[in-house]
Amino acid sequence: MERSRRNRIFHGVNVLVLGIVALVTVFPIYYVFVISFTETSEYLSKTIVLFPEHWSLESYRYLLSNPSMIRSVGVSAFLAVVGTLCSLVVTASLAYALSRKRLLGRRVALMLILFTILFSPGIIPNYMLVRSLGLIDNIWSLILPVLSSGWYVVLMKGFFENIPESLDEAAAIDGCNEVTAWFRIVLPLSMPAIAAFGLFYAVEYWNSYFSALLYMNDYQKWPIQVLLQNMLAENPLAEADPLLQPPPAEMLKMAAVVIATIPILCVYPFLQKHFAKGVMVGSVKG
Template identity: 60%
Template sequence: MKKRSLLEAVAGSANVLLLALLAAVMFFPLYYVLVVSLTDPGEYLLKRIVLFPEDWSFEAYAYLLSTPAFMRSLGNSAFLATAGTLCSLAVSSSLAYALSQPRFLFRRGLLLMILLTILFSPGMIPNYLLVRELGLMNSIWALILPSLANGWTVILMKNFFDNVPAELNEAAAIDGCSAFRTWVSIVLPLSLPALATFGLFFAVGYWNQFFAALLYLNDSEKWPIQVLLQNMLLNASNIDLVTPGQQVEAPPTEMLKMAAIIVAIVPVLVVYPFLQKHFAKGALVGSIKG
């Protein structure tokens, strides 16, 4: 028994050490990006590779947040994430609630159509043609309307609504509530864990919109932050950030790139802890029960 316990202790220690090493390897790129973005420009120009800076500076962030192009792209992404998430939650939850009602006449047919969208994706070219025919080219709504809902999310939400007691709907109907009012006043407040979970998925997806923005947005003033960030990473110069006639001494280009990366990922890192308590509960109830 002692020998077995010793082996278990050694194996446990080895697992902890291995996981700690793996976590350090995965965390190091983020740490390096953050450190470079906060290093004093003079020190960075002297050392180039900085792991433990002597002088800290927010000059790169101050410069980025003072440029119209960067602030405009942040505003575009904020609008995209906010409006897209609200619209997607409204469409997905209303459709899922309708499909969860046994009295809904076209329930089976719609469920079959939704399942087909999960199995067979139309691809990039049909989506592009759809956006063009709808007149959404070069509009930020081209990134929202075609992706308001997806089959997988609707199915999971439906499974969640299936577990709402039918007595609540019956009591609401007796009190004279319409189906819409029942959904808004009773079902949605009881579905906050699921809404928080899927809202996080939607928000992250809209905030990280990149490829669709490259396809549908020709005007650089409508670019979200991810497209502008890609443009910054590919171009050796930061001239795209500065408006004509603006005279500002810019920090080193690499520092601006690192600062832009941090700014692009901070909103997700800030929002996630507030929704974490709902995340596990909403995901499990929506995917297991029913």
């Protein structure tokens, strides 16, 4: 009975502590969402708004009527879609090749990839490389330098090693070459890994900030994260319509944060069934 009472107390304390942590974590997200939908008059008349009496879309109308915001969302969407597809093709193809023992120079290639994980060239060499390629103010400067990740290649290689090479041999007997076997047999079996790493890449490309700050001097080519940082630094939108009455700066910032967050949150439910299995790639052998 004494042990049972201690277990109940321990369980109650756990629930209380975790509830407080959850509240502290969720409240800022809730507050950002609420303020972005609050009317200007109500926001200005109250010290804090926990639940607006009248919901309004004026902040979103102002932001989405601005060419700078629309353009930055388009740039980020291009990075997230095209960049993710290119990165998945390169990463998955390289990982599949390294997972097959018949590949000549496999160990040397793997050691070179591991070397890139341990040693990074740094900011200045990367900038010099991008400049020498003529990619300054080019959107591909945000894709090509980070086209693949050595760590992701190693993890995905572990997943492909769990796919027996006998499938490749059977495909070869049926007349398939390496490329056909890869696309028609191995790739469909790899959807959990593709979905998981696709989500990782999409989040990284959508959140591109520091590289865009380095390589993009033209504000018309900024992704949404750089535009959002510019707004948070109290700088107005570059192409704001002077005929429109802007809402308070704090409301615009909250609405911009929601716009920058929602797309990735909408993608996750479609990949959820593959995500749990995909994040475990390479962790279990056999």
